[in-house]
Amino acid sequence: MRPLLRRVAQAPSGRRSKWLVLAAWLILAVALGPLAGKLGDVEDSGPNAFLPRGAESARVNTELEKFRTDTVMPAVVVYTGEGAREKAAADTAAFQKLAAHGERVSRPAPSDDGKALLTVVPLDSDDEITDAVDELRGIADAQAPPGVDVEVGGPAGSLTDSVAVFDSLDSTLMIATGSVVAVLLLLTYRSPVLWLFPLLSVGFAAVLTQVSTYLLAEYAGLPVDPQSAGILMVLVFGVGTDYALLLIARYREELHRREDRHTAMRIALRRSGPAILASAGTIVIGLACLAFADINSSRSLGLVGAVGVVCAFLAMVTVLPALLVVAGRWVFWPFVPRHGTPARKERTVWSRIGTAVARRPRWSWLMSVAATGVLALSTSGIGMGLSQAEMFQDKPESVVAQEKITDHYPSGASDPAKIVTRSDRAAQVRAAASGVAGVARVEPGGDRTRDGELTELSVVLKDAPDSRAAKDSVDALRDAVHAVDGADARVGGTTAQTLDTQRAADSDLRTVIPIVLLVVLAVLVGLLRSLIAPVLLLATVVLSYFAALGASNLLFEHVLDFAGVDHSIPLMGFVFLVALGIDYNIFLMHRVREEAARLGHERGVLEGLTSTGGVITSAGVVLAATFAVFAGLPLVTMAQMGVLVGVGVLLDTFLVRTVLVPALALDLGRWFWWPGALFDALGRGQRNAAGQVPRGARDAAREPA
Secondary structure, three states: OHHHHHHHHHHHHOOOHHHHHHHHHHHHHHHHHHHHOOHHHHOOOOOOOOOEOOOHHHHHHHHHOOOOOOOEEEEEEEEEOOOHHHHHHHHHHHHHHHOOOOOOOOOOEEOOOOOEEEEEEEEEOOOOHHHHHHHHHHHHHOOOOOOOEEEEEHHHHHHHHHHHHHHOHHHHHHHHHHHHHHHHHHHHHOOOOOOHHHHHHHHHHHHHHHHHHHHHHHHHOOOOOHHHHHHHHHHHHHHHHHHHHHHHHHHHHHHHHOOOHHHHHHHHHHHHHHHHHHHHHHHHHHHHHHHHOOEHHHHHHHHHHHHHHHHHHHHHOOHHHHHHHHHOHHHHOOOOOOOOOOOOOOOOHHHHHHHHHHHOHHHHHHHHHHHHHHHHHHHHHOOEOOOHHHOEOOOOHHHHHHHHHHHHOOHHHHOOEEEEEEHHHHHHHHHHHHOOOOEEEEOOOOEEOOOOOEEEEEEEEOOOOOOHHHHHHHHHHHHHHHOOOOOOOEEEOHHHHHHHHHHHHHHHHHHHHHHHHHHHHHHHHHHHOOOHHHHHHHHHHHHHHHHHHHHHHHHHHHOOOOOOEOOOHHHHHHHHHHHHHHHHHHHHHHHHHHHHHHHOHHHHHHHHHHHHHHHHHHHHHHHHHHHHHHHHOOEHHHHHHHHHHHHHHHHHHHHHHHHHHHHHHHHHHHHHHOOOHHHHHHHHOOOOOOOOOOHHHHHHHOOOO
């Protein structure tokens, strides 16, 4: 590892090689830049993109593709108010021009209470569904009499509203994230120039990330969906800026000690490189563990995120140091680090915190555990699951349409369940489905595949498609049709998809979390060369996760007024917070290990906290702020993800890394490093006259990680 780090450090910090590094990145950006814009071409927004692998509803979606060459997706138009009948009749003829070839727009169907009318417009999903729905809504809104309300919903309306969210997602996130990072860098460095260098380097990382993701998706089958593509850039900005802050802080420190900036950068890279590499490796491995998840969107987010972190790491240890060395010391103006001057003030806020913790370390970590434990108690009251109407912070038209359908019709009328069965058993399956208590009716007829082997039946449920009662009805429906011998019947549709996704999310929690914990523990053991420290560090991050989940739930319930927590949030939040939260412990303890070999354990802990306090705090605030950008998005799921990760990172930054971890290390003394070589060396050695720890301890701290 050391020869590798030495070679990496020499390239961007060399007098000539720095120019080669910059030239290589410029050529790469110019040559491959056009591919970055093609990432949207490989995004999978199909019906199975967010479903579990092998789920019954996913298999139904696959089989439904066999039924017709012109797949039909219905839009449902609901009319309410006095004069709705005349408006609905007039619209029916206008809607016909938008219907799929060979399909007819249904006649307006009155509700049993006589207060609503419902028209189904079969659209061709091979055409631009969103354009067709926009045109439908234009027709529906035109010349509507006073007092008549018209909403367009159904599967086509829901898809259009979701696409509208994701279409603006990338640009909104990029602008908001870039602005937040720029402002925070300006506040951190208080320099009119320096903040541009991390941002420019992150730009290179973003291009490489998009190109790599596109190529892997196109030629290696990497799953990419609109959600993972949107989160990807936020992750690259946040992680890349963290690494930039750490490297620049160490470079500034070395500029005070070295006259030559090339030497200063080379030493900064060699000394901060292991921590940055360990951090990137931990995040990549943690996210890659999502490959074991059943839900396709979780797998996509994990694997795509891992690609982004690798690209951010490569940019931050190559192009950023090369840019800084080329520019020289002046980029720090007006706070230019001069050779021979102190790297920092003798007394800082972090040294004061360290001194306070050192006075009563056991009391400090017990109080920290108590504070996080109180927040963690709030997880006991979490309400899991969101209905379709609750998935948006502002109700889109499709949700309003569904609410009105629920008020006046059998709630499942706009989005029936689908049964695919062998045609020779279709009659028996129809009879079995009709006898289920939660079924309002089985629609007459049924589509067949061209070879006649399979038949599709539409089943209208009594309850709203995303209600608990509808999910129970799907379970009962599956039991009934599975019992028909030889039918090979399967039940799909929106309700079945929601049910399968919720169950897969619970299963993924039990599968992925232990894997993440084991691999992160292995990385920490390899980095710190001990067992006690990695176990404690991982335990603090897990405790911080539960505290963040509890605190976020309080915000969701009492401030943001969310109806519940989406089923995907606990797993996604855990993986992100363990992978990202352990970063700050890695940054801190890598420096503590280095200083403990030079100064002894207690002084090493305090020096490590003092020297990394400012940069880790800045990094934590930047990362939390970038994820907090999600809170303003219309999708509740992404808003919850942003709040949870942001709260968790702040807890890690200001409590776990600042108080809890140093207090544990001070309380345990040299046993914190058991059973590594540093533990033995600190136990054997006594300080010599020069006040230095024996060479054995120094060598132990320098072992390759």
